[in-house]
Amino acid sequence: xxxxxxxxxxxxxxxxxxxxxxxxxxxxxxxxxxxxxxxxxxxxxxxxxxxxxxxxxxxxxxxxxxxxxxxxxxxxxxxxxxxxxxxxxxxxxxxxxxxxxxxxxxxxxxxxxxxxxxxxxxxxxxxxxxxxxxxxxxxxxxxxxxxxxxxxxxxxxxxxxxxxxxxxxxxxxxxxxxxxxxxxxxxxxxxxxxxxxxxxxxxxxxxxxxxxxxxxxxxxxxxxxxxxxxxxxxxxxxxxxxxxxxxxxxxxxxxxxxxxxxxx
Numbered sequence: 001x002x003x004x005x006x007x008x009x010x011x012x013x014x015x016x017x018x019x020x021x022x023x024x025x026x027x028x029x030x031x032x033x034x035x036x037x038x039x040x041x042x043x044x045x046x047x048x049x050x051x052x053x054x055x056x057x058x059x060x061x062x063x064x065x066x067x068x069x070x071x072x073x074x075x076x077x078x079x080x081x082x083x084x085x086x087x088x089x090x091x092x093x094x095x096x097x098x099x100x101x102x103x104x105x106x107x108x109x110x111x112x113x114x115x116x117x118x119x120x121x122x123x124x125x126x127x128x129x130x131x132x133x134x135x136x137x138x139x140x141x142x143x144x145x146x147x148x149x150x151x152x153x154x155x156x157x158x159x160x161x162x163x164x165x166x167x168x169x170x171x172x173x174x175x176x177x178x179x180x181x182x183x184x185x186x187x188x189x190x191x192x193x194x195x196x197x198x199x200x201x202x203x204x205x206x207x208x209x210x211x212x213x214x215x216x217x218x219x220x221x222x223x224x225x226x227x228x229x230x231x232x233x234x235x236x237x238x239x240x241x242x243x244x245x246x247x248x249x250x251x252x253x254x255x256x257x258x259x260x261x262x263x264x
Contacts, residue, residue, distance in 0.1 A: 029137045030145075032129040033064040033077055036153050038220060038236065042249050045218045046238060049247065058238065059083075060249040062125075065151045069144035070227045072098040074253065079125065081248040083241060087111070088123035092136060094143050097225075097232055097255020100201070104139050106132070146227075153221040153234065160224055160231070160258055165192045167219045167233045180240070182213040188235065188254055195262035200233065201254040214239055215247060229258040 042060050043050060049058050062079030074097050080089040087110035094104045108128060113121045129136070140147075157166045167190050174184045185204045191197035205213035216238040223232040235252045 029133055030066065030140050030147055032125060033066045033147070035062055035064050036151060038063055038249070038251065041220055042236060045220070045236065046216055046249075049238065049245075055245040057246050058249050059246055060236075061251055063234075063251045065148070065223060066092075066140065067145045067147040068225045068227055069146065071144065072096060072225075072228060072230055072255065073103065073143050073145060074223070074225075074232045074255070075140055075143070075145045076253070077125075078251065080250070083248065084243075085110070085120075087120050088125075088128065090125065090128055093253075094139065094145065095232075095253055095255070097230055097253075098257075100253075100255055103143060106136070106139075148226065151223060153223060154231075155221050156219045158222055158224075161229065163192050163194055163258070165190065165222075165231070165258065167222060169217050169219050169235060171214075171217045180215065182215055182240075183217050183237075184213065186214075186217050188219070188233065190233065190256050190262075192258075192262065195259075196264040198256075198261045198263060200256045201235075220251065231256050231258060 038060050042058055046058060050056055059081045061081055064077040064079075066075040066077060068074055073094055075092070075094045078091045078093070080091070082089060088108065089110065090106075090108040092106040093102055095102050108123075110120050110123060113123065115121055154160075156168070157164065159165075167188065169186060169188050171183045171186045173181045175181055183205065186202065187199055188201035189197055190200045214237040218236055220234040220236045222234060225231065233254045233256060235254065237250050237252060239248050239250055241247045
């Protein structure tokens, strides 16, 4: 097995953030992936949410990239923040970056695993992956996912194939029923000077969306496919905490071809 390295973050915009995953042998069982730590980036992106009091901070979902297929699919594992339940939440997603459709999704339901007293059985990623490894491996192989030994989270602006690309979010805000300013619509624009720009993601939040509409949205960076001229853009969203602050941060993926669809 390949030697495991620690996650490395560098602030420079063109310097990638690294995370080590498992072997590239897709025929074997898929090992538990390694995290890309988004916490330092979240703190730099949303500094106004941090202060001296315990609730003045953000809690970020765990994000674990797994691998790519040769036809535009990207697989990743997420650990949503547990705010008060004492439960282990987890999701595994296989996403088609040509359409952004989630082709398969596993969601852990901690309430379904209880002891004789009706209490949730203690759980973590290691235990969950071990008992579901056969299913995970079958689904990842079914979609042609090749686990990668190295992941690089590029900056919001990055260079690939001699071209410079920039991902930018435009978010429009409005007051909600609790007088908090929330994002009501968001547009993710992807551009390169030589080819132009294109919109690769839009969303609108209507009505009373207290626990759905984000407080903030930004671009964390991008992962580049090792097989295609394609990238997975990582957006980060600040979501209201269940009882208010501290709030949480979720990651969302949007795919983009690096050579087509741009307009001057």
